[in-house]
Amino acid sequence: MRLYGLKTCDTCRKALKALPDATLVDVRAEGVPEDVLATALERFGERLVNTRSTTWRGLSEEERKGAPEDLLRAHPALMKRPLIVDGEAMYLGWDKATIAALAS
Template sequence: MKIYGLKNCDTCRKALKSLDGAQLVDIRETPLDDALLDLALGQFAENLVNTRSTTWRGLSPEERAHPPRDLLRAHPALMKRPLIQTAGGELLLGWTPDTRKTLGI
């Protein structure tokens, strides 16, 4: 299982601590590959972009108008976190009660 997020993100660290054997992939150091990004965008669409983040608030209205894929390529920290890829390839977004229930936690 892989957790895509930021190593200094409290929510990502909670998920990592709760998921035995999971690997954290810091998206600032290792951006999502195109196939995974496209899959995540296909499943979560604009919900993949965290519009409550400090990074988002720092963007100009013109930058905010860009497509989600372009925004996430230019600013990886804009991704809502964590993005969890299970061993079976299922994608889950966020560390919500629904995500934890799906994972059996």
């Protein structure tokens, strides 16, 4: 199981603590593999972009109009976190639904 996020993100830390078998991939340092990013964009679309982040607030109006895949390639920290990949299954965020799905 791989958890894509930021090592400094409190939500990612909570998820990592609850998922001891998961490996954290820091997207700022390592990026998101193209195949994972493509699959995540296919499944989650624009929801993959965190429009509440400080990275988003730092973008110009022109930059914000860019395609999600281009934004995420240019600014990996803009991705909603965590993105959890467990085999073929993929989860976005750390909410009650994700916690329940991973607990079963």
